Amino acid sequence: MSFERKCIEREQLFAFAKHLLGGEDENDVRAHLAECFECRSIIAQYERVDAVLDEWPAIDPSPGFEARVRAAVARWQELSAQESAALSPFFGWRWSQALASACLVALLAAASFWIFQGQRSHTSWLATRRAPAQAIGRGEVRQPPAERLEARAPVQPGEVEISLCQNLAVLEDYDMLANFDVLSELPRGNKKIAN
Amino acid sequence: MDQDLELMLRVGRGDAESFETLLRRHRAPLVSFFARMVRDRALAEDLAQEVFLRVYQSRKRYRPDARFATWLYRIATNLALNAIRNRKARALQCESDNAESDSQAAKVADAKPTVEQQLMRTERERIIREAVEALPGNQCAAVILHKYQGVDYRQISKVLGVSESAVKSLLFRAYEGLRERLEPLLKEGHG
Numbered sequence: 198m199s200f201e202r203k204c205i206e207r208e209q210l211f212a213f214a215k216h217l218l219g220g221e222d223e224n225d226v227r228a229h230l231a232e233c234f235e236c237r238s239i240i241a242q243y244e245r246v247d248a249v250l251d252e253w254p255a256i257d258p259s260p261g262f263e264a265r266v267r268a269a270v271a272r273w274q275e276l277s278a279q280e281s282a283a284l285s286p287f288f289g290w291r292w293s294q295a296l297a298s299a300c301l302v303a304l305l306a307a308a309s310f311w312i313f314q315g316q317r318s319h320t321s322w323l324a325t326r327r328a329p330a331q332a333i334g335r336g337e338v339r340q341p342p343a344e345r346l347e348a349r350a351p352v353q354p355g356e357v358e359i360s361l362c363q364n365l366a367v368l369e370d371y372d373m374l375a376n377f378d379v380l381s382e383l384p385r386g387n388k389k390i391a392n
Numbered sequence: 393m394d395q396d397l398e399l400m401l402r403v404g405r406g407d408a409e410s411f412e413t414l415l416r417r418h419r420a421p422l423v424s425f426f427a428r429m430v431r432d433r434a435l436a437e438d439l440a441q442e443v444f445l446r447v448y449q450s451r452k453r454y455r456p457d458a459r460f461a462t463w464l465y466r467i468a469t470n471l472a473l474n475a476i477r478n479r480k481a482r483a484l485q486c487e488s489d490n491a492e493s494d495s496q497a498a499k500v501a502d503a504k505p506t507v508e509q510q511l512m513r514t515e516r517e518r519i520i521r522e523a524v525e526a527l528p529g530n531q532c533a534a535v536i537l538h539k540y541q542g543v544d545y546r547q548i549s550k551v552l553g554v555s556e557s558a559v560k561s562l563l564f565r566a567y568e569g570l571r572e573r574l575e576p577l578l579k580e581g582h583g
Contacts, residue, residue, distance in 0.1 A: 217545070242578065246570050249577045250539050252513075253520045256427040257417050266415055266444045273445060298550055355505045 204236055205229055214243040396460035404451040411451075415444055418461075421541055423572055424469060428536050429472035430479070439471045462547045465537060469551050473529045516577060523573035530554075531566035538563060 206224055207215075212218050213226040230237050396417065402410035422443055426436035446467055451529060454463075505513065511527055524532055537543040549556045571578070 207568070208564050210560070211567060212560060215560075215563070217560055227460050241565055242571055243563070245578045246567055247539070248519060248576060249516075249574050250535075250570070252515070252516055253524075253540075254426065255424040255540070256433060256436065256439060258423040258440065259432055259433075259520075262423065262440070263415060265437070266419075266441050269441055270444050271412075273449065 204233060207239060210236055210239050211243055214240050394459050396464075397456045400447070400451070400460050402456055403448070404454055412447060414447070414460075418464060419444075420530050423472065424465070425465070425468055425536060426472055426579055428521075428540060429469075431525060433474060436486065439468070439475060442471060443468050444494065458550055459542065459547060462550045465541065465547070466468050466551045467542060469533045469537070473533065474531060476532075519574065519577055526573060527566050527569055531562050532571070534559060534562045535566045535570070548570075 209218070209222075209226060212232075213223065218226060226236075230240065396414065399410040399414050403414065407556065419440065422440040423436050426439045427433055430436055443464065447464065485514065524535060533552060534548055537548050538545070544549065545556050547558050549559045551563075552559065553560070
């Protein structure tokens, strides 16, 4: 009985009309269409829509279209060439300026480091003179371990002067002077100094 | 390899002749696509020119990930949808555009039919144009790409950035809308 037959959904019929179905689905729709007038009429509607749409003609480009495109491309090329020409000296100057600045900063940093290192070694040398007299007597002053000097807190210039004044009494002792690095390294044949 | 794709790669290497070949191959389909989308011949040519300019501008960045036509129509569809949005925003301007495009369409209708035939044909074309234009943007683009540009479903899905099943659904809904709007013409044709 035809009224008991279940019709296929429109979307499925559209897919059939547009050849979007394949295999078993297509065969099922085809078999259904063979005995369903309603579904055949729906397919026919889609085909008529396509036929009517075909009446809408294509529009060809005007004769000057290609020339306009070429002109637009040429204009763009010209503009981009001008832009790059205008920008390149600016960027070149900017880059050279940046490079020069970087070099200057590097030089300043190196100079600061060098000056700081010089001050630090001088301060270290003075700091060795702060050692107690007993330690000097045992000869520890001659070759102070580097790590001990490093461990000390940085000595302020004023503090160094005070330390030297405090050690003046120690320097008057002849035995202590005999152990003093500079004097002990003097040539032995020099009678003036020996006396 | 896709011939267009090879031409495009040559354009990227500085071959001006290959650009000319691409221009000759795609100018008519593109202008026609835009004319159907925006219903204005002058605007259609402007937009087609813009597409070719963009193709040229991106010649060195172009990567052959998809078919050249897919890429071309993706640019074209975006431009057309933008133009339609802009036109809809200018509602008053729209009326004058319609009148102008109708007169241009009349000029486009070629051959030497009788005045009555020409009027009838012009009227049918107007109904078709209005029916297609009344579709939502994506449906309109899908119908034009499918029906007039011969773009397959997979490419349409890439152009519109949707799945293939979504394209089938878009087309189904579009044809349902067209079936209703074109009813007078369908009856005539059937009769």
